[in-house]
Amino acid sequence: MFMKNQEWTQRSLAHVWHPCTQMQDHAGSAPPLPLIPIARAEGVWLEDFDGKRYLDAVSSWWTNIFGHRHPAIVAALKDQLDELDHVMLAGFTHAPAVELAERLLRLAPPGLSRCFYADNGSSAVEVALKMSFHYWRNTGATGKTRFIALDNSYHGETLGALAMGGPSMYRDTYAPLLLQPIHVPSPDCYPRGTGESWEDYTRRQFWHMERALEAHAHEVCAVIVEPLIQCAGGMRMYHPLYLRLLRDACDRHGVHLIADEIAVGFGRTGRMFGCDWAPPPARDDDAQPGITPDFMCLSKGITGGTMALAVTLTRESIYDAFYAEYREGKAFLHSHSYTGNPLACRAALATLDLFEETRALATNRALSQLIWAQTAELRNLPHVAEVRQQGMVLAIELAKNIRTKEAYPAEQRRGLRVYQYALEQGVLLRPLGNVIYFMPPYVIEPREIETLCRVAAEGIRRAVRD
Structure with missing residues (x-):
C-alpha cells in the first residue's frame, strides 16, 4: 500500500533524530518546521509522497550541483x-x-x-x-x-x-x-x-x-x-x-x-x-x-x-x-x-x-547575472540590509534596522517565516538565521529563477511586516 506524507512523518519522528534540528520544531499539530518526506527527485525538483513539488533552491545542503538524478x-x-x-x-x-x-x-x-x-x-x-x-x-x-x-x-x-x-x-x-x-x-x-x-x-x-x-x-x-x-x-x-x-x-x-x-x-x-x-x-x-x-x-x-x-x-x-x-x-x-x-x-x-x-562555468556566469537582475526588487524591500552575490550564491540579509545593521533578535526567527511561506509555495529556502540565500543547482532554468525570486520577495515582505 502506498503511504502518504503523514504516515512517513509519524514513522520518522518515532525513530529518526534529524541533523541540525531542535526536534520539538517538528512536533505538534502545526509545527514551525514541518517535516517533509521526499519520495522522489529530478532536476531542481523534489516531490513528496502526496505529490507536491519543491524547487530545491539550496541544492540539498549545497551538494546537488547538476540536479537530482542526472542521467549521466x-x-x-x-x-x-x-x-x-x-x-x-x-x-x-x-x-x-x-x-x-x-x-x-x-x-x-x-x-x-x-x-x-x-x-x-x-x-x-x-x-x-x-x-x-x-x-x-x-x-x-x-x-x-x-x-x-x-x-x-x-x-x-x-x-x-x-x-x-x-x-x-x-x-x-x-x-x-x-x-x-x-x-x-x-x-x-x-x-x-x-x-x-x-x-x-x-x-x-x-x-x-x-x-x-x-x-x-x-x-x-x-x-x-x-x-x-x-x-x-x-x-x-x-x-x-x-x-x-x-x-x-x-x-x-x-x-x-x-x-x-x-x-x-x-x-x-x-x-x-x-x-x-x-x-x-x-x-x-x-x-x-x-x-x-x-x-x-x-x-x-x-x-x-x-x-x-x-x-x-x-x-x-x-x-x-x-x-x-x-x-x-x-x-x-x-x-x-x-x-x-x-x-x-x-x-x-x-x-x-x-x-x-x-560548459557549466560559462553557463553559471549567465545564470548568476540573471539571478542578480531578478532580485533587484529585493534590494529595495524594507529590512533588507544587504543583497550580496558571488557566482551562484546569493544572500539576502534581513535586519531590524538597515541603517545601523542592527539584527533581529534570534528568537523572532524571521528567516523561519520566509522558509514557512516558501514551502507553502513549493520552494525550499532553508535560511541561516535571518539570512535567506539561493544556492540552486546549475541546471535551474530562467522561469524557475523567476519563481524563486518572486516567492522569496513575498516571503520576506510577510516576514518583516510587524
Whole structure:
C-alpha cells in the first residue's frame, strides 16, 4: 500500500533524530518546521509522497550541483556497480580512485600533486589539520601545535574541524573538548563603513591576520579559511584580495595555508575553486590569478550530490615528509572504511565530465547575472540590509534596522517565516538565521529563477511586516 506524507512523518519522528534540528520544531499539530518526506527527485525538483513539488533552491545542503538524478551520473553509478562496489584503499587501489586523483590535480591550482580520500567534508578538514601538524613534527618543528582561523568560520562538526569554527551555536557547547585555535576578525565585508569599498575594507581587516602571524607563527601549523564565502556563517563574503595577502603572509612566516573549498568548490563562486579568484602577485605582470594553498579540502558538489566523498589535496613536499622507512614512524595513519569508494569516485568522474560537456562555468556566469537582475526588487524591500552575490550564491540579509545593521533578535526567527511561506509555495529556502540565500543547482532554468525570486520577495515582505 502506498503511504502518504503523514504516515512517513509519524514513522520518522518515532525513530529518526534529524541533523541540525531542535526536534520539538517538528512536533505538534502545526509545527514551525514541518517535516517533509521526499519520495522522489529530478532536476531542481523534489516531490513528496502526496505529490507536491519543491524547487530545491539550496541544492540539498549545497551538494546537488547538476540536479537530482542526472542521467549521466546515474548511468555511471549503474555501470560501476556492475564491476566493483567497494574495496579498502589500504594495500589496494582501483581505476576510479586513480582516474579521479589525476583529473582533480589537473583542475586544481598548480603545485598540488597528491590526493588523500575521505568520505565527508569534516573528515577532509581533519585530514588537513592532522597532516599539517604531523608534517611539522616529522620535519623537527615540534613547537608548532596551534592553528589560526577566522571569526564566524565553519569547517565541520567533528572535534578538530569544529574547533576551527568561530565561537557560535555550533561550537560553544563543546568548548571543553576542543583545541584552542587563534581566532582573528573575519574579512567579511558586511560591516564595512558607508562608502568603503570591499577591497579597502579587506585590506584593513588583514592587519589582524598579519599581527597574529607575527606573534604566533613559531607555534602555528596552519591558517584555515573558507575562500570568499563563509557559508554556514550566514553567507558572509569578502574580497579575493584577502587570499593573495594571506598566501604571501603564510609564505613569509613559514605557516601552511588550508583552503576549505568544501562548500565553494566546483563552480559555486563562478570559477572552479574559490582560490582561483585571488589576484596575481603585485609587480608581476606575467603572473596568473589564483593562489595555491598547501592543503585544499573538497567535498559536497564533488559527486553531484549523489554519494558521500571528500578529498584533501596537498603538495609533494608535504607528502615527502611522510615518506620514510617504516621504523621511523612517520606514516600518516589516518583512515576511513569507505575511503575512495569506487562508486563515489565514479560519480565524481561523471560530475567532472558534465563540467566539460555542458560548459557549466560559462553557463553559471549567465545564470548568476540573471539571478542578480531578478532580485533587484529585493534590494529595495524594507529590512533588507544587504543583497550580496558571488557566482551562484546569493544572500539576502534581513535586519531590524538597515541603517545601523542592527539584527533581529534570534528568537523572532524571521528567516523561519520566509522558509514557512516558501514551502507553502513549493520552494525550499532553508535560511541561516535571518539570512535567506539561493544556492540552486546549475541546471535551474530562467522561469524557475523567476519563481524563486518572486516567492522569496513575498516571503520576506510577510516576514518583516510587524
